[in-house]
Structures are given as structure tokens and as C-alpha cells.
């Protein structure tokens with residue numbers, strides 16, 4: 001009997017968990033289910049496990065159990081207080097050698113990318129970046145199902161499915177919001193395993209002298225429920241003022257395509273797409289956006305997409321739930337008024 | 348004397364990529380090859396510090412012989428020495444095999460002529476993996492600072508650097524011992540105009556070509572396809588989602604159009620979100 005372990009890195013900084021951690025626990029649970037039958041037949045046990053490093057973070061381990069982990073390995077030590085590459089990757093690599101996970105998922109955040117590449121190299125295994133689809137599937141010549149990790153290649157025009165046949169763990173990074181977060185079950189129980197931290201302060205080889213918090217532009221489009229996004233059809237920076245008015249009315253934020261960001265109409269923090277943010281709002285309004293692949297990959301998982309475009313053949317209509325063929329300078333102001341009226345009628 | 352090393356990749360200029368409208372495939376012919384933009388900025392930072400500290404800059408790259416044009420460009424931008432790792436057996440490398448080859452080359456350069464600081468781009472725009480830098484740092488057992496936006500100070504006597512790195516949450520100011528590896532954002536340095544002497548030098552410069560035959564020895568099972576744990580198993584085009592209803596404002600009128608939008612929103616259960624959240 002062996003234990004097939006599906007690992008998720010639980011990302012936290014200064015006690016703040018990155019929600020991608022929960023999204024990945026949801027994925028890991030699904031992957032585990034996909035091998036359930038195979039495991040049962042072989043008498044193997046399946047375990048979805050979180051990995052949590054930090055200082056004074058035990059409460060987060062409990063939260064991870066509620067989001068679906070069967071077990072959380074906790075490394076809690078002052079040396080892990082703030083994220084630093086060396087102590088983190090070394091600690092995780094030694095845990096991975098001890099428990100030999102089959103699959104290991106890490107969020108493709110700045111922290112996750114810094115970490116994942118180092119761990120994969122330390123373990124001499126394969127790592128597939130920015131996966132948009134993950135499943136356990138049969139591969140010719142393999143005795144067990146393998147992780148099929150699909151990611152966009154060539155600017156999103158082709159989807160490549162990558163497998164890691166022999167080396168373990170099979171590692172993937174996934175951007176925030178590509179997968180939905182599972183719901184939290186406050187009654188769910190599991191095991192928290194405290195692990196020894198061997199790295200010392202000398203071994204950390206980096207000292208963070210200062211944290212500088214940016215004042216400007218703290219827009220968080222990734223986790224907004226409503227995004228009103230604009231493209232080149234806005235004709236200039238003023239167009240974004242119009243969208244901002246709609247976004248304010250809807251309680252949302254403004255998004256943008258890359259050409260608008262490149263032209264300086266709006267800052268990079270607003271960019272949606274392959275080289276910007278992946279979003280998953282309840283409502284996405286796309287105004288004056290043609291719907292290039294590189295943009296669509298960042299927004300097509302929205303629950304409800306409204307597209308406004310004067311060109312009836314614009315590819316954005318392929319992903320829209322409702323497509324408005326028309327002039328955005330006519331439609332958006334009308335929509336603002338309409339929403340105001342509907343809100344008043346409700347009150 | 349300060350010795351910086353920069354790892355540079357040549358990439359297709361993805362901002363100019365064209366898609367065949369019939370097949371939906373990438374048209375590779377005629378796509379210009381450029382120096383990976385992040386690597387160009389990393390090189391600019393290395394050259395700035397070389398001028399400040401009176402040092403030198405070595406650039407390395409792994410790829411086909413056509414990469415020499417990019418290495419010449421690096422000389423033009425102020426590098427002093429360029430090495431190209433080129434051998435058919437290196438082809439098909441994933442990030443693990445790539446980090447092996449680059450680390451072995453850096454080790455060889457370092458043992459002849461110690462390197463203080465290694466610059467990488469934050470990622471290559473053709474793969475966007477951002478894995479090779481951390482991989483090389485682990486193999487060399489050098490500390491790494493990723494997403495660097497500014498090298499504030501280099502102290503060769505104390506053998507330390509102070510670097511600002513930008514994460515999603517904040518900017519960190521990090522001190523780390525040398526030798527170290529940094530991966531760079533574009534803000535790290537502006538790309539300068541090449542001074543005339545460097546321009547002339549680059550025209551006559553031939554990068555050193557290193558192969559499997561030497562001067563560095565490589566383990567056959569760590570390079571190319573054999574050294575790559577990941578393989579591309581399948582390729583496909585992204586699935587098309589189902590399109591929703593389309594309505595033309597000129598035919599239906601704006602107000603009827605919006606009525607349809609709100610009805611659909613209600614059906615989809617997002618009406619509250621449309622109206623500024625649950626009231």
C-alpha cells in the first residue's frame with residue numbers, strides 16, 4: 001500500500017493567505033478523485049495535502065483543512081517569518097524528499113514562481129508553468145494515470161499538454177483565478193503535522209531591509225466581482241473615464257487590453273490577458289475590445305460576459321453571453337442611466 | 348575588478364506574431380528574432396555597473412548558431428565577451444536541462460575569472476516560464492533575487508548587494524551576499540544608445556562557440572531531450588466556447604437592447620452584481 005499525495009503550496013505573506021491556495025486545493029481534490037478508482041483497485045491511499053510555511057500561522061493550517069486538505073504540513077519558525085527564497089525552497093525540498101508527493105501545485109504568483117523553479121531544480125523534476133487545465137489521465141506506457149498539464153503556447157494560439165513521465169513530483173504552477181475556489185466547510189477536520197525547520201538564519205542568505213508599500217494604483221482587479229474593461233475602441237484615455245463611471249455605478253473596477261496599457265491610457269495593473277491578469281468576475285463588460293486570443297484567455301471564465309462592439313464579426317462575441325452590436329459611446333452612457341434607474345426602483 | 352555575467356536568449360518578437368486566419372496557427376516565417384526584452388534590460392544594468400565599478404561583462408546564451416546576431420548586439424550594448432552554447436544535442440531542452448547547461452557554463456567561466464553578479468531576465472517572452480533563473484541559482488548554490496527593479500548598491504569589499512524587488516504586494520529591499528543571481532524587470536535599467544567604439548567592436552566580434560566537444564564537459568543524460576523530464580504530449584487548438592445571443596442596437600434600439608441584457612443577467616443570477624452588489 002502506498003499513499004498517493006497531492007500537494008498544494010499554501011501561500012501566505014504576513015499572515016495573509018493568497019486565495020490561489022484555496023483554488024489549488026480544489027484542483028488537487030478533483031485530481032485525487034480522478035485516480036480514486038485506480039487507487040482503490042491497487043489498495044493505495046489518496047491524500048490531499050497542504051504545505052504551510054511561516055511564523056505564527058497555525059490558524060491558516062486549520063483554514064486549509066476547511067478548504068479541503070486532508071493533512072497540512074506546518075513549518076512554523078521565526079526564520080520563515082517573511083518569504084525568502086533559500087530557507088523556503090530548501091525546507092520544502094527536504095519535505096518533498098521525505099514524503100515523495102506525486103503531484104505538487106504552486107500558485108503562479110511572484111512568490112510562487114520564485115519558489116517553484118527553485119524547488120523543481122532542487123528535486124530535479126519537471127515543472128509546467130501557467131497551466132490552464134489539469135487532469136489525471138492515462139498515458140500510453142504509464143502504469144498509473146499521469147498529470148496532464150495543459151498550458152497556452154505560442155501566444156495562446158496553441159494549447160500544449162505537457163507530461164512528466166518519470167520524475168516526481170509532477171509540478172505545475174497555476175495563475176490565480178484560473179480555477180474556482182472550493183467552498184469552505186467549517187466543520188471539516190484533518191491533521192496538522194508539525195515539521196522540523198532545519199534552515200538557520202545564516203543559511204537564509206538574504207536579509208530584507210525594508211518593505212515599501214506602493215500608494216499609487218492599488219487596484220485589485222483579480223478578485224473583483226465586476227469588471228468594466230475597455231479596448232482600443234475607447235479612442236483614448238478619456239474613454240476610460242466613461243468606463244470608470246459605469247464601474248462605479250456597478251461597484252466594480254476598470255480593466256483594459258494591452259494596446260491601451262502600451263499607449264499609456266491606463267496603468268498595467270488594469271491589464272487583462274495573457275501578459276496581464278487572469279480574472280473571473282461575476283460580470284465582465286468588454287467595451288471596444290476585439291477579443292484577441294491573448295485577451296480572451298484572461299477573461300473567458302467570467303460568469304457573465306457583456307460585449308459591446310460596433311463590428312458584428314468581432315471575435316469577442318464568441319465568448320459573450322450577450323453581445324451588443326453598437327457604438328459604445330451610445331451604449332455605455334445609456335447603461336449607466338439604466339442602472340441608476342433600476343437601483344432607484346429597487347430602493 | 349567587477350565581473351558581471353548576463354544570460355541572454357534570442358526570442359521571436361511575439362508582438363509581431365501573425366496568425367494564419369485559415370488554420371489559426373502561428374506564422375513563423377518572417378517573424379523577426381530579437382534579444383529577449385527583459386534580458387536586454389538586464390544587460391543594460393550590468394553595463395551600467397561595469398562602467399561605475401570599472402569592470403567587465405560576459406554574456407552567455409544557449410541556442411542555434413543564428414543566436415550570434417543577438418550576442419553581437421550584446422557586444423554593441425557594452426558586453427566584453429560573448430559565449431554561445433550551440434550543439435544539436437542541446438536542442439529540445441526544457442527548463443531543467445537549460446538550467447543545467449547554463450549553470451555548467453557559468454561554473455566554467457567563474458573558475459577562470461570569478462563572477463560577482465549574474466543577471467537574468469525575469470522571463471523569456473516566448474515561454475514566459477520564469478524558471479531558468481531560479482534553476483541556475485539552485486544549481487550553483489548562489490542566492491537569488493527575482494523581479495529586481497533596481498540594484499541599489501554593490502559592495503565588492505563586503506561582497507554584498509542591495510536590490511529592490513517588486514512583488515504583487517510591495518517592494519522589498521533585500522541585501523544578499525555575492526556571488527548572487529538577480530532576475531530583472533524592465534525597470535532595472537534603460538537600454539542605452541551604443542557608443543561608437545562598442546558599435547565598431549561588435550561588427551568585428553565573433554562570439555566564442557562552445558559545443559559538446561568542449562571546453563566544458565556535459566553529462567549526456569542531463570542535456571537536451573534526454574535531460575528534460577517534461578515532454579509535450581499533445582498539441583491542440585483552444586476549444587471554442589458557445590456564443591451567447593447577439594443584438595444590434597440599430598435594429599432593436601438601445602433601450603430594448605439593455606432590457607435584454609438585464610433579463611439575461613437575471614437568468615444567469617448576476618443581477619445583484621450588475622446593480623452594485625446585493626442591496
Ligand SMILES: Cc1cc2nc3c(=O)[nH]c(=O)nc-3n(C[C@H](O)[C@H](O)[C@H](O)COP(=O)(O)OP(=O)(O)OC[C@H]3O[C@@H](n4cnc5c(N)ncnc54)[C@H](O)[C@@H]3O)c2cc1C
Nearest residue numbers: 231232233257258273274275276288289290292294310328
Ligand atoms: C505575446 C502577446 C501577449 C499579449 N498579451 C495581451 C494581454 O495580456 N492582454 C490583451 O488585451 N492583449 C494582449 N495582446 C494583444 C492582443 O493580441 C490584441 O492585440 C489586443 O488584445 C487587442 O486590443 P483591443 O481589442 O483593445 O484592440 P483592437 O483589436 O484594435 O480592437 C478594438 C475594437 O474596438 C471596436 N470599436 C471601435 N470603435 C468602437 C465603438 N465606438 N464602439 C464599439 N466598438 C468599437 C472595433 O470594432 C474593434 O473590434 C498580446 C499579444 C501578444 C502577441
Ligand SMILES: Nc1ncnc2c1ncn2[C@@H]1O[C@H](COP(=O)(O)O)[C@@H](O)[C@H]1O
Nearest residue numbers: 354355409467468470471476477478479
Ligand atoms: N537558452 C537560453 N540561453 C540563455 N539564457 C536563457 C536561455 N533560456 C532562458 N535564459 C535566461 O533565463 C531567463 C528566464 O527564462 P525562462 O525561464 O525561459 O522564462 C531569460 O530571461 C534568460 O535570462
